[in-house]
Amino acid sequence: MPCPDKKPVRSYLTADEHERLNRIAASAGRSTSQFIRDVCLGYRYDLFNMRNSNWNS
Numbered sequence: 001m002p003c004p005d006k007k008p009v010r011s012y013l014t015a016d017e018h019e020r021l022n023r024i025a026a027s028a029g030r031s032t033s034q035f036i037r038d039v040c041l042g043y044r045y046d047l048f049n050m051r052n053s054n055w056n057s
Contacts, residue, residue, distance in 0.1 A: 009040070 013021065025035035028045050039045070 009036070011036075 021035075022032055024045075024047065025032040027047075028035055030038065035045075
């Protein structure tokens with residue numbers, strides 16, 4: 001259940017983009033929601049040195 005002090009952010013993605021986003025978040029060891037929040041707030045991920053290198057496939 002959402003917290004009353006948090007607001008949702010929406011973005012429309014294609015099915016392929018959504019799948020890729022989920023893979024990248026999993027590679028970073030984060031949920032998709034956590035990953036989106038981190039990236040939007042300026043946290044940088046080294047996408048080339050993550051645990052799973054198949055995020056771009």
